Amino acid sequence: MRERLFTKNFTLLILGQLTSLFGNFILKLALSMYVLDVTGSAAIFAGILSAATIPTIFLSPLGGILADRANRRNIMVALDALTGVSVLCAAVFLSENNAIVVISTLLIILSVLSAFETPTVQACIPTMLQGDNIMKGNAVVNQVASLSYLIAPVLGGVLYAMLGLKPVTYASIVCFFITALFECFIKLNYKRNKNQGGVFQIARQDFLSSIQYISKEQTSISKMLLLTALSRFFVMGITIVGFPFIVRTVLGFNATYYGAAESALAVATILGSIAAGVLTEKLKIHKLSVLLAALGIFIIPAGIVFILPVNAIIKYGVTVVSFCGMQAVISIFSIFAVSLIQQRTPNHFIGKVMAYTSTITLCVQPIGQIVYGFLFDRFHSAVYFVLIPTGIIVCFVGLSAMSFFRDMEKEQQEVSA
Numbered sequence: 001m002r003e004r005l006f007t008k009n010f011t012l013l014i015l016g017q018l019t020s021l022f023g024n025f026i027l028k029l030a031l032s033m034y035v036l037d038v039t040g041s042a043a044i045f046a047g048i049l050s051a052a053t054i055p056t057i058f059l060s061p062l063g064g065i066l067a068d069r070a071n072r073r074n075i076m077v078a079l080d081a082l083t084g085v086s087v088l089c090a091a092v093f094l095s096e097n098n099a100i101v102v103i104s105t106l107l108i109i110l111s112v113l114s115a116f117e118t119p120t121v122q123a124c125i126p127t128m129l130q131g132d133n134i135m136k137g138n139a140v141v142n143q144v145a146s147l148s149y150l151i152a153p154v155l156g157g158v159l160y161a162m163l164g165l166k167p168v169t170y171a172s173i174v175c176f177f178i179t180a181l182f183e184c185f186i187k188l189n190y191k192r193n194k195n196q197g198g199v200f201q202i203a204r205q206d207f208l209s210s211i212q213y214i215s216k217e218q219t220s221i222s223k224m225l226l227l228t229a230l231s232r233f234f235v236m237g238i239t240i241v242g243f244p245f246i247v248r249t250v251l252g253f254n255a256t257y258y259g260a261a262e263s264a265l266a267v268a269t270i271l272g273s274i275a276a277g278v279l280t281e282k283l284k285i286h287k288l289s290v291l292l293a294a295l296g297i298f299i300i301p302a303g304i305v306f307i308l309p310v311n312a313i314i315k316y317g318v319t320v321v322s323f324c325g326m327q328a329v330i331s332i333f334s335i336f337a338v339s340l341i342q343q344r345t346p347n348h349f350i351g352k353v354m355a356y357t358s359t360i361t362l363c364v365q366p367i368g369q370i371v372y373g374f375l376f377d378r379f380h381s382a383v384y385f386v387l388i389p390t391g392i393i394v395c396f397v398g399l400s401a402m403s404f405f406r407d408m409e410k411e412q413q414e415v416s417a
Helices: 008-039 040-070 072-093 099-128 132-163 165-186 201-219 219-250 255-278 285-304 312-343 347-379 384-399 402-416
Strands: none
Touching: 008 072, 008 165, 040 072, 040 099, 040 165, 040 201, 040 347, 072 099, 072 165, 099 132, 099 219, 099 347, 099 402, 132 165, 132 255, 132 312, 201 219, 201 347, 219 255, 219 285, 219 312, 219 347, 219 384, 219 402, 255 312, 285 312, 285 384, 285 402, 312 347, 347 384, 384 402
16 A cells, blocks of 8 residues: 555645745845845845855754754754744844844854754655655655745745835744744654763764765765765856856846746746656656756757857747756756665664765855856856856766666665565
8 A cells, every 4th residue: 555645744844844944035035135225235145145054064964963863853843943033033133233243143043053954854754754755755845945935035025125124034933933833743753862972972973883884885875975966066056156147147138037037947946846756656766867967968058059140039048948957857866866865874874864965065056156157257258168068077977877876776676675
């Protein structure tokens, strides 16, 4: 008998993620607009936001250790309640005179809390779901995140324009407390670990044992992490830096065109996550190499169109279609990759391994942005020198991984037999 996807626990987790992500997105948008209004500099908020990711990068491994050592339900409830309290305190003390200090402090606190919450939420999915439902569950989580990203900024912008910053922060506070309330009703099996030694000794032992597990006992996990990091490096660099640069600077289109293109990318991400859920039982593991190669194939036309003697609107259309295809493919690949890692990781390691996944992604993203920022500046009038070689490299990475995915599929079949 096929197990249900939307069990009580998973439904409560999804509802909590929906309200939490919605609260986060409207809060971040309102804060960015407020800093811009107060300082007149978008670069200041970008700098604050970048600096605030540092605690997440360094503390995520500790978050993974906590997720494997403590009751995950209680961790999520406590973290979302603390998030609501932190935003409430910031809203109470915020004024034009201390705006930068209060907002910077708040973002750093939220970054610290995120370092502990992300691996905990990801570790909950394989304990709530089994088999193919893990991939379907990750697809649903991805859809919720994409829908929140699509809708929340629009609503947050309207609320901020009509009511100002504090009402938006209060709305986000309500979202975080509702999330904590949903999570209170989640029931997870929890067995207390026998702790031997002090906190630092336990953390060191857990860290070393999990590193040994993915580097020696389950090398497929470390290889999957590497492939995920490589794909994120190229995709994030091109999408976050290259896409707005091409639309606004190279093609010279206004913010309306760019906004429409960004909305198209969000829709493509949602469609990709839906496709991942549909393809769960049909897409074989060895086909993931084809997905990676397809990622590169979608990049190439965006470069070729800038060689052809066509007008700007055609270049815009081809670029948007290419990037949407790329966004849908990376969404599918990421869901399958994370799900495979979760399926291959025992429960007492899952939090730590998910933390490594989050940390690697966070580290790779700014590196990709810096590299592609330099490349697009260097080849301002010939962006095809950036896009076409990138597409070819990604295709090569995908095809090179074919034997790895075939071996992984054989291992999976042997375990299932």
